[in-house]
Structure formats: structure tokens, C-alpha cells
Amino acid sequence: MSTPAASPAPVPARPTALVTGATAGLGAGFAERLAARGHDLVLVARDAGRLEERAARLRERHGVAVELLAADLADRAALQRVAERVADPVRPVDVLVNNAGFGLKQRFFDGDPADHERMFDVLCRAVLVLSRAATGAMVPRGRGYVLNVGSVAGMVPGGGHYSAAKAYVIVLTETLAGELRGTGVRATVVAPGYVRTEFHERSGMRSGGRSALTRRVWLDVDDVVDAALDDLFAGRAVSVPTRRWQAVSTLLDVVPRGLVSRVWNAAPGGAARRHPTGKH
Numbered sequence: 001m002s003t004p005a006a007s008p009a010p011v012p013a014r015p016t017a018l019v020t021g022a023t024a025g026l027g028a029g030f031a032e033r034l035a036a037r038g039h040d041l042v043l044v045a046r047d048a049g050r051l052e053e054r055a056a057r058l059r060e061r062h063g064v065a066v067e068l069l070a071a072d073l074a075d076r077a078a079l080q081r082v083a084e085r086v087a088d089p090v091r092p093v094d095v096l097v098n099n100a101g102f103g104l105k106q107r108f109f110d111g112d113p114a115d116h117e118r119m120f121d122v123l124c125r126a127v128l129v130l131s132r133a134a135t136g137a138m139v140p141r142g143r144g145y146v147l148n149v150g151s152v153a154g155m156v157p158g159g160g161h162y163s164a165a166k167a168y169v170i171v172l173t174e175t176l177a178g179e180l181r182g183t184g185v186r187a188t189v190v191a192p193g194y195v196r197t198e199f200h201e202r203s204g205m206r207s208g209g210r211s212a213l214t215r216r217v218w219l220d221v222d223d224v225v226d227a228a229l230d231d232l233f234a235g236r237a238v239s240v241p242t243r244r245w246q247a248v249s250t251l252l253d254v255v256p257r258g259l260v261s262r263v264w265n266a267a268p269g270g271a272a273r274r275h276p277t278g279k280h
Contacts, residue, residue, distance in 0.1 A: 014064070018042040018086055018093045020073060020126070021100030023050040026149060026195065029221040030097045033229060035062040039095060042067045044082055073100050073126040074118045083133040092141065095232075096134040098127045098169075099149045108161045116161055123165035131176060135185055142184040147232045148173045150191040152240070155253070166191075170238070177237035190228035190239040194218045217244075 017034040021027035022043035031041055035058050045051050048070040055066040069085060071078035086093050101123045104115055131146050138144025150173070153159045154166030173189035180187055196218050224241045231239035 014038055014040050015094035016040045016042060016092065017095035017097060018044065018082075019097040019099060020044040020082070020130070023047055023054050026221055026224060027097070027099045028054060029225040030099060030147075030229075031058060033222070033225045034095065034097075035064045035066075037229070038064075040065040040067075042069060042085060042093065044069045044071055044073075044100070046070065046072045074121040076121075079121075079126055079129055083129050086130055087133040087137040089137060092137065093134060094138075094143070095145045095147070096130060097147045097149070098130055099147075100126060101149065101165075103162050104160075111161075119161060119165060123162075124168045127169055127172065131172070131187070135176065135180065135187070138185045139180070139183045144185045145232050146173075146176065146185070146187040147228060148187070148189045149228075150189045152191050152193045154191060174237055186232065186235050188228070188232040188236060188239055190224065190231070190241065192219055192224045192228075192241050193244075195224055196220060 015038070017030075017039040019027055019030050019034070019041065022031045022041075023045040027045070031043060031054065035041055041055075041058060041064060043051055043055060043066060048068070051068045051070060055068055058064060058066050069082055071082050073079050073082070085091075086096060102119065104111065104119055106112065106115065108116065127148055131148065134144065134146050138146075148169050150169040151162075151166040153163040154168075154170045156163050170189050170191060173187050176187040194217055219241060227241035228239050
């Protein structure tokens, strides 16, 4: 007697998205928009109190289930707990948004090594660990999405450690997107320019003013988030929100890297301050 084929795992009535750095800036924007699109949420951030406040608003506004994980992604044990949740086969995560991050107002060569190691752990190692955990669980199911938050800064040589970290995120995601072809799982990196969030205040930078020029240069969170999610679900590997920043990214591809580095570092504040993208 032949053995009947195993039935595929049932698809939950509502997909689940896990967002890191979810209490403010782009992370809060991703949580809001994903909830509005019908996703239950798992929110990850260091501040448990702010997580509770964010979750209460999302539950009330959108009627979605919201699970909370208070975790510092620079702590390896905490990161492992998040990775285990991402890979949980019983409670599958359908969309992973690797968004947590921060900037440093200091140079690489004379800054605090501990600060730079922490930046690497949050902006690079956490993206590596969680992307691997997610895709390892998603590929056998034949579905899933990974969205990593990069930055136009990752296309800039001489942009400091932040730029180097974002360059890693961009290349890692492009590599992952290629490896995932034909699996039903998609990976996208969003590389925005300057975004109006509290990131710049924390990093000692001023966000966009009210002049016509700054209004064109600085982006709103909702515009970035909507463009990123549209590109993610459309299967595009790289998302650069708005035509003006797409033009900048194209220019960075063709202008000699030495010239870009000199211009970038000659600008007021130099590499220590000039971090496009908002607080993740």
C-alpha cells in the first residue's frame, strides 16, 4: 500500500512580520504599515516600555496580534533568542525586517573601539544572524521575505564606519537575493537617503529644514517604508526610494570613488556626521 504524500504546512490566516528597532523612526513606520497591510507583528527593541506603548497603539488601531521581544542585538545571547523566534517552525515569521541601527558622531581611527564594535554587532552581525535564521526556515516552506535596511551611505567610500557597515548590508542582501532565486523566498535591501527621524538628533545631526532644497533632499518615513515594502513584495533586490535618490545612487556608481570620498569628507562635519538614513 502506497503511503499518502505529506500535506503542506497550512498557511496562517494572517502573516506575521518581525521588525527589529521597532519603537521609533523607520522601524515604527514598518510596524505601522505592515499592520495596516494585515500582518501580525513581532516587535524587537531594547526598551521594553516603548515596545509596550507601540504595541498598544498598533493593537488598537489595526486589530492585529503583537508579540514583544525586548533584546539588545549587540548582546549575543539576546540576538540568539531573536534568531530562535525568527526560525520557530510552529510560529512562522513570514516577513523579517532587519532595521535596528544607530550612528556614531566620531571618527573610526580615534573613536571608542567599544562603540564601533557595538555598531558592527547591531548593523552587520545581527543582520547576518537573523537573515540566515529566517531564510533557513523560509526556504523549506517555499515562501517568505527578508527586508534589510541599508543606506545610500553604503555606496559612499570614505563615509566612515557607518558607510562601511551599510555597504556590507547591501552586498550581503544582493548576494542572498541571488541565492534565493527559484525558492519562493525574496530578499531586498532598501537604501534610502536622509530620512526625518530621531536618528539624526541622537547622532548630533540636524534633520531637514523648511527650505525648498532640504524638503527635496530629506524624506518622510512613510514614503521610504511604502517604497521599500512595495519593492520587497514585487521581488526587487534593491530599493532606492524616490527618483532623486535613485539619481544620486546612479551618480555614485559612475563618479570615480576617490572623487566621491574627497567631496564627502570635505563637506561640513565630514564622515563622522554625514549618515543618510534615519534611526532604524
